[in-house]
Amino acid sequence: MADENNSADENQSEQVSDTGHSWDGIRELNNPCPRWWLNSLYLSGLMVLIYLILYPSLPLINGSSKGLLGWTQMTEYKEDLAEIEARRAPFEKKFSAMTVPEVLADQEMLNYVTASSKVLFGDNCAACHGVGGQAVEGLAYPVLADDDWLYGGSTDQIMMSIANGRQGEMPAHEGSMTNDEVNQLTQFVIDSSNAVLNEAGKALYMEQGCYVCHGNDAKGITEIGSGDLTDKLWRFSGDFEEVRYTILHGVNDNSDPKTRQAIMPQWNEKLAVMLQAKANAIAENQDPRMLEWNKVFEGDETERLTESDIKKLTIYVHQLGGGQSLSQ
Amino acid sequence: MSELSKKTAEKNDAVYQGASEWRLNTGGLKIVAKRMVGRFRTLKWLGMLTWLPFFLGPYLRWNGEQAILFDIPNRQYNFFSITLYPQDIWMLSLTLLFFAILLAAVTSVAGRVFCGYFCFQTVWTDVFTYIETKLEGSTPHQVKLFNSAEWTVDKFKRKAAKHTLWLLISMLTGISFAAWFTDAYQLWYDYLTLQAPLFTWVILGMFTAGTYILAGFMREQVCFWLCPYARLQSVMYDQNTILPSYDEERGEPRGKLKKGQSQQQKGSCVDCNLCVAVCPTGVDIRDGQQHGCITCGLCIDACDTIMDKTNQPKGLIRYASHNEIHHATETKSPYKRPRVMVYALIMLSALSGVVYGFSHLSPTEFKVIHERQPLYVRLSDGAIQNKYTVKLLNKTKEALEIKFGIEGLEGATLHNLDRILVEPGQVVPVTAFVRVPYEQFTQTISPIVFKGKALPDGALTVEYESMFMGPK
Numbered sequence: 001m002a003d004e005n006n007s008a009d010e011n012q013s014e015q016v017s018d019t020g021h022s023w024d025g026i027r028e029l030n031n032p033c034p035r036w037w038l039n040s041l042y043l044s045g046l047m048v049l050i051y052l053i054l055y056p057s058l059p060l061i062n063g064s065s066k067g068l069l070g071w072t073q074m075t076e077y078k079e080d081l082a083e084i085e086a087r088r089a090p091f092e093k094k095f096s097a098m099t100v101p102e103v104l105a106d107q108e109m110l111n112y113v114t115a116s117s118k119v120l121f122g123d124n125c126a127a128c129h130g131v132g133g134q135a136v137e138g139l140a141y142p143v144l145a146d147d148d149w150l151y152g153g154s155t156d157q158i159m160m161s162i163a164n165g166r167q168g169e170m171p172a173h174e175g176s177m178t179n180d181e182v183n184q185l186t187q188f189v190i191d192s193s194n195a196v197l198n199e200a201g202k203a204l205y206m207e208q209g210c211y212v213c214h215g216n217d218a219k220g221i222t223e224i225g226s227g228d229l230t231d232k233l234w235r236f237s238g239d240f241e242e243v244r245y246t247i248l249h250g251v252n253d254n255s256d257p258k259t260r261q262a263i264m265p266q267w268n269e270k271l272a273v274m275l276q277a278k279a280n281a282i283a284e285n286q287d288p289r290m291l292e293w294n295k296v297f298e299g300d301e302t303e304r305l306t307e308s309d310i311k312k313l314t315i316y317v318h319q320l321g322g323g324q325s326l327s328q
Numbered sequence: 329m330s331e332l333s334k335k336t337a338e339k340n341d342a343v344y345q346g347a348s349e350w351r352l353n354t355g356g357l358k359i360v361a362k363r364m365v366g367r368f369r370t371l372k373w374l375g376m377l378t379w380l381p382f383f384l385g386p387y388l389r390w391n392g393e394q395a396i397l398f399d400i401p402n403r404q405y406n407f408f409s410i411t412l413y414p415q416d417i418w419m420l421s422l423t424l425l426f427f428a429i430l431l432a433a434v435t436s437v438a439g440r441v442f443c444g445y446f447c448f449q450t451v452w453t454d455v456f457t458y459i460e461t462k463l464e465g466s467t468p469h470q471v472k473l474f475n476s477a478e479w480t481v482d483k484f485k486r487k488a489a490k491h492t493l494w495l496l497i498s499m500l501t502g503i504s505f506a507a508w509f510t511d512a513y514q515l516w517y518d519y520l521t522l523q524a525p526l527f528t529w530v531i532l533g534m535f536t537a538g539t540y541i542l543a544g545f546m547r548e549q550v551c552f553w554l555c556p557y558a559r560l561q562s563v564m565y566d567q568n569t570i571l572p573s574y575d576e577e578r579g580e581p582r583g584k585l586k587k588g589q590s591q592q593q594k595g596s597c598v599d600c601n602l603c604v605a606v607c608p609t610g611v612d613i614r615d616g617q618q619h620g621c622i623t624c625g626l627c628i629d630a631c632d633t634i635m636d637k638t639n640q641p642k643g644l645i646r647y648a649s650h651n652e653i654h655h656a657t658e659t660k661s662p663y664k665r666p667r668v669m670v671y672a673l674i675m676l677s678a679l680s681g682v683v684y685g686f687s688h689l690s691p692t693e694f695k696v697i698h699e700r701q702p703l704y705v706r707l708s709d710g711a712i713q714n715k716y717t718v719k720l721l722n723k724t725k726e727a728l729e730i731k732f733g734i735e736g737l738e739g740a741t742l743h744n745l746d747r748i749l750v751e752p753g754q755v756v757p758v759t760a761f762v763r764v765p766y767e768q769f770t771q772t773i774s775p776i777v778f779k780g781k782a783l784p785d786g787a788l789t790v791e792y793e794s795m796f797m798g799p800k
Contacts, residue, residue: 025334027340029344034549034553035355036549037355107748111757132702132715134701134705143705145713146705146706146708147708319759320715321713321715
């Protein structure tokens with residue numbers, strides 16, 4: 001070193017070395033990369049080697065090399081899934097021990113159930129009933145977000161509808177009524193919805209036996225799912241022609257090819273049978289806990305959704321906007 | 329060789345000449361900077377002291393908890409009695425903006441002050457080289473002799489001591505960093521009992537290796553070739569920025585001072601090279617402003633001592649702007665410039681924003697989200713119903729019981745929402761319905777205000793304006 005204090009210029013005063021290549025007086029200078037820079041380049045190369053050994057990488061004839069760690073996307077996915085399951089486990093455990101009313105009263109569980117059933121609802125229900133229970137537009141599926149329930153809006157009734165499915169029936173009247181009568185009844189139904197008195201229509205309603213299903217007060221009967229004709233909401237449409245069509249061709253009346261189709265599939269027969277047996281027992285003043293389940297379950301049992309899923313969906317649907325209290 | 333080639337060759341020779349004079353340290357040369365006392369050396373120590381809070385801060389306690397804690401798992405930042413949540417992130421943005429502009433402002437006034445006095449690379453390197461010079465020698469010559477000497481017990485001891493100290497500082501750096509994100513005392517306990525989770529060990533390993541390599545071996549190479557701020561700050565200079573500058577006019581022609589000879593014939597510079605010897609990045613300030621200069625001013629200290637010894641006025645190397653050195657007629661104050669004022673304005677705004685944020689911290693975060701699908705539903709009696717999700721985040725340290733109500737829409741009634749209990753740090757989403765009888769429904773979209781007050785005394789109130797929708 002030229003000066004013991006001066007540390008900066010070692011070998012720098014010499015000519016820059018070249019590679020010995022020269023073309024037309026242009027020399028190729030030799031300015032190698034800094035050592036530390038080269039070292040980091042070699043290190044990154046080493047990283048590639050380590051990666052090749054540890055992870056699946058080399059394409060072979062039957063798939064890729066497996067790597068020492070045995071890592072696959074699938075195992076990682078399964079681990080993540082297990083983590084999610086583990087996080088849900090305490091909630092699920094608590095949920096399985098709770099009754100529906102208990103969940104409705106517990107805000108934290110209610111939030112868990114609502115959040116976790118959103119996907120369930122989207123997968124199984126939204127295709128007809130809409131993402132928010134508003135029913136897919138133009139296809140006349142029942143709206144779940146309002147307070148009008150053909151089969152009742154209590155959690156028990158909703159659970160029954162999901163588990164067992166629903167298929168109401170209204171006979172076609174094309175052959176049994178004159179055109180005038182159909183028009184008159186149509187007007188009566190529309191007037192009822194608007195709270196307009198229609199004496200003649202009411203008389204015809206009673207005469208034609210509509211009351212058998214829709215009730216003397218035309219408010220419908222929950223047990224058989226006949227529509228309430230006096231409220232503002234329509235199962236299909238409040239348009240004159242549409243109401244007329246319903247009276248003419250009925251609902252689910254297979255004798256009329258033009259009949260309206262309205263079928264809710266059953267999602268768990270086993271659960272439905274169980275619920276029905278319990279309901280029957282209660283109606284007959286028996287203790288539902290004393291039921292002999294072996295006898296109750298007979299024939300095929302389908303389980304498209306588990307009991308827990310249906311319980312969740314019941315709560316979800318009940319929360320959509322029109323759930324009725326349990327006493328109703 | 330043709331005539332043209334000859335001309336090219338001549339031109340090239342000039343280029344080669346330039347290239348051979350171009351000094352470039354790409355790490356092949358170990359810088360051993362001479363350490364001297366002086367004004368700027370003291371300033372540097374003071375600047376370095378600002379890193380003490382980094383090491384000591386995590387051990388402060390406040391009400392039985394860590395005073396300053398970046399609690400990432402719980403998504404909150406505890407600052408003494410204040411707790412900040414992700415919703416307050418804008419204050420962090422403003423704080424960062426403040427410091428970014430502060431860097432720009434300081435750099436445009438006085439150069440790379442950050443690099444020279446505060447940067448962790450500078451500070452840690454300075455501490456590491458301090459240890460090295462104490463153990464291996466304080467001049468390049470001594471260090472060279474030490475390193476080329478035969479291995480003895482003494483040499484081994486000194487080498488071992490150096491690396492042990494370096495590693496200890498590196499580990500302390502890593503632990504101190506980690507301590508800001510978790511309970512500091514528990515962290516030490518976990519480390520010392522080897523019970524720390526793997527992630528914590530990885531953090532420690534990365535920081536230890538990073539500090540050890542960057543401050544122990546890479547040193548000025550980081551400033552030269554790795555650091556983007558070094559390049560970024562260089563473009564913030566202008567001709568009025570004051571920088572450590574060599575007064576070429578006064579100093580040249582430089583030359584050694586001989587006994588009895590007066591300095592009259594020569595410039596003030598006695599070519600002692602002390603300014604180069606003390607430079608932590610090994611640059612020669614007499615070559616003018618250059619990318620290796622971190623503006624630490626240590627060459628000013630060195631030159632002033634020589635000027636004293638040679639009975640010349642101090643300040644051959646001094647903090648001066650380009651304009652001042654070159655006697656420009658328009659020498660402006662480094663402060664009274666539009667860009668500095670604009671920087672100051674931005675900093676003031678950012679700071680006011682942060683002060684406002686801290687003084688107006690809301691104890692809650694209240695939101696009402698209107699259901700999108702469906703926007704509204706008709707009920708069997710004809711009424712219009714809207715669905716909302718009400719979310720209340722409790723930022724206080726106590727549980728809050730809030731009673732809700734609605735205002736601002738005639739005939740509207742609130743259902744499914746009365747009072748909710750929110751635990752501290754929690755947010756409880758609740759579904760609420762608002763109904764308006766059909767007769768009282770007037771327009772497609774109406775504003776509606778959700779109000780809540782904390783029970784029992786209603787000292788705390790929250791409000792959110794949402795909307796009520798219906799058919800056209």
